[in-house]
Amino acid sequence: MADDHGAGTAVEKSAPRTDSSGTAVVLAESDAIQNPGFPPHRLRVTDTDPKKEKLAERRVSGLFFLSIIGSVLAVVFYIVFPIVPGDLASIRVNTLSLGLAIALGLLGIGIGAVHWAKSLMSDAEIVEQRHGTRGTDATRAKAVEVFTLGNKESGFGRRTLIRNSLIGAIALTPIPAVVLFRDLAPAEDPVPLLKHTMWKEGVRLTRDPSGEAIKASDVTLGSAFHVIPEGLNDSHHRLEEKAKASVLLMRLQPEDLNELPERESWSYDGIVAYSKICTHVGCPVALYEQQTHNLLCPCHQSQFDVANHARVIFGPASRPLPQLPITIDEEGYLVAQSDFHEPVGPSFWERGIN
């Protein structure tokens, strides 16, 4: 191809390639329509009518003056509309007045400048010639010469031992930097942490956030209690523990509860406790519909059927919510029988079969 950056018309003046690695461009004949060149320049009213020109000038400077007013007003409003402690409405006024004034300051300049360019500045279209992007052959030759000389004078290509050892050295230099980031994480193995929560045998179920214990008789039909383990509020890692131990406590009619045979002892008189951490990606599953017994997660709309051991009935979650085995203690307060029998929350590699 003689002409790398193509011709100005739709005509392709080059010979076809002989192999199929060539272009798929069709080589049109010179029957194609020619570029007619520039249309005649049209004058604007501001070019022909001096009154209109003056008007445009006044408009532009007027806009710039508006901008000055805006900027000054912004300072004034900052002082005149402060935030008054105890008066929440003053925040609104401060925000609004400052913002509108600054906006006026900005828009005044912007619209003024554009109007100036459109109506008064020269609107003649100017042509600039392009040059091929690639360097000229002479320039390229010079560039090649640079590298050739560099190679000769350093012996880079010839001294292969230097070259290869250099490449090895540079390749390995960043590795320590990667390793440095290990201590972003604490030293211990995270997997066991994921498999255990604060729930243990005898730990009372308490209300979130107060931490007050819950009696079985408090949980009436249709109730939904948000539960944290007793002692959570005193934990040094309150949120981290909560992120695993949050539980939703509900009561159904015992005949509505369809329990798995091995889990019949896990509920108490129709009261069931399930992990509140969605098994999809971990949002709190908390939308309990007391009549349909659906439990909906608001993040990605996974639905769990509380009447049927919280199995997934819709949405992207793939596992039922883990159930917390509960019973009552001597005083009638609800307590856990043990930790969950499986890790709570989203699936992960080391989770184990369940």
Added chain:
Amino acid sequence: MSTTTDTPTTTAAPVAVAPTRGSRFTSAAANYIDERTSISGLVKEVGRKIFPDHWSFMLGEVALYSFIAILLSGTFLTFFFDPSMVEVEYEGSWIPLKGIEMSAAYASSLDISFEIRGGLLMRQVHHWAALLFIASIGLHMLRIFFTGAYRKPRELNWFIGFVLFVLAMAEGFTGYSLPDDLLSGNGLRIIDGMVKAIPVAGVWVSYLLFGGEFPGTEIVGRLYSLHILLLPAILIAALGVHLLLLVINKHTQFAGPGKTNDNVVGVPVMPVFAAKAGGFFFIVFGVIMLIAATFTINPIWNYGPYDPSPVSAGTQPDWYIGFADGALRLLPPGLDLHLGDFTVPMGILIPLLVLPLFLAAVAFYPFIEAWITGDKREHHILDRPRNTPVRTAIGAAGVTFYAVLWAAASSDLIATHFGLTIEGVIHTLQALTILGPVIAYFITKAVCIGLMKKDREIALHGYESGRIVRLPGGEYIEVHQPVDEYERWRLTSFTEYQPLMIRPNEQGRITVNQRVRAVFSRWFFEDRIVPVTKAEIEQAHHGEGH
């Protein structure tokens, strides 16, 4: 008619009138600086550079100017924001949070909003500008795609632009997670769940990111470093290269009378382009300021501090992460794979694998198309989208795919606002994920070819004028308004491509590479409308007896 200007504007240009005090100062100052920086060279090179004038060329500028707004407002915020997750008790003005335990990050964000004059304004400018930044990048990318501006020599700049798009999304995500409120905290929870789903290393990576168990006390500080230091630095560097390439390659232009592949027709930097572009900066900033002054965005005071127990109905990420959230919602249940004792949650991994593939297809599209067409020439004249039906149709399919995923992120809001069930919305969108792009492809391609046919008709026979005339012989005809040569040039000046013809190479064999290329080439170029030729125009003229 046309004047080429490449004479430099030197500072030592002779002045025809007596020098005023102002101009003497300017020339002295210019002289001083030039003697120390050689700046006159830069002025000569850039000062009268030509930029074509079309509204769709300004979308990149919208992105640039909203980025500046982000930088300015963001700098203000860094003086007041405390990226620490240490627990403090709130003592500020917002009554419903009085005495509540929260992180210093959340408390400082509330203080910015309620205690500092202009603080809430700056927060809102920052967040609205961020939404606008990414939206304008998206629209800009669409313009580049549909006009073929990514072709040689601009393929690398497309790639850099794509990197900028990803960096902008990362900036946005790290940014809105900084206040440590309930909404963004749940977003982080979701990210943690997705990271944990990665086989073998997932739990460890999660532990690394959060400095321990979720939520930990490290994440806000780390996101802060990313948000104000690392990501902006990379972004600005990439932006610099992006703009440099733009100046080196010069801007593309639409076909038009007098415009060729070898020239740039438009306005010079000084004074017209500088005035318009500079003015546009103030306008964009002003519009952002106007919106930020009047509309609430991200009312963190309503969400409360992040806690793993509560959650709000209508929990969505910012719009530009919507496609990922939507993808998560669309997957059907029960996709956990079990390999022995190990779990592979395909419900999370499928989006984690498919979405990067989609993004990679976008990033590498110029190279793919160049391979298919085999077109190695430089292209500085833009295509009208209708003249490249298959490319435009592919773009429409891609946009539809993205839009379906994006819509899925608001499935619950769609349900409540249109009186539908969430189940129905999800099922419909699941079907549309596959059907939507296919339907969009075929409709778009047909529309493009139809428009090309219409252009052809107009070029040959002119516009239907609506005037019905009765000829002496008794027949009725509609008078057609012929197009002038300038209009006709716009309608007819596109290149015709033919599908690749396979030929054996030097060894006399046809490689698999060539076969595959030929299949794609046929797909791209088989259905086409041939440009109008001179002979056809003359024929048409004779036929109408004008």
Added chain:
Amino acid sequence: MIGLVGTGGAYALFTTTASAETTAADEQLVDEGAKLFAANCATCHGKSLEGTTEGPTLLGVGEAAVHFQVDTGRMPLAASGPQAPEKPVQFTEEQIKALYTYVGSKAPGPGIPAEEYLDGEGDAALGAELFRINCAMCHNVAGAGGALTEGKFAPSLAGVESVHVYEAMVTGPQNMPVFNDANISPEDKANIISYLTFLNENPSPGGFDLGNLGPVSEGLFIWIFGLGAIVAITVWLTAKSN
């Protein structure tokens, strides 16, 4: 449907003594109520409040439930189904009083809440925290409402009267869970109501709130109005001047 029938019946068995301020039976009110009940409610709820296949039993619901359902227009239901949307109230205040007095006399349960819990003078901060934990997942943090399964929804709480909020919490209408006084004490219910009152009385300091629906409305706004306005400006900017 069986669930609906069962749920109501269970109230009687499992309700703890709530603030059951059942008003002393006024014979005339009760008679009036009985007539109204027979004419408007018995078809679905049974002549003796025992429930039918169309509607649950009202045994154990108490005055609060009746006042809530009827005073918000939810009852009588226009069509049988799990969602009872708010609609224009069908009865006068007197008639509603008669109805709930009648039902309360036949099916004791939670009574009309006392004024002291409804005045919005409680602790809005405690109330907000409880609201976020117990209510926001369905009603949204600012009470803008949200979606439930199968086309149901939790309605917006904007402009809802305090008495209705209290009654809904304590009776658990339709699919809303029951928040009895052991779960959320009357003082805490008052705190929640104080939070909602605060929200109603204090518009957003940042300006128009776009419905408090979060990033979705913000994203739509910026694309349609933000980018829309700016694209319109670019068209103006690059158009040839007159």
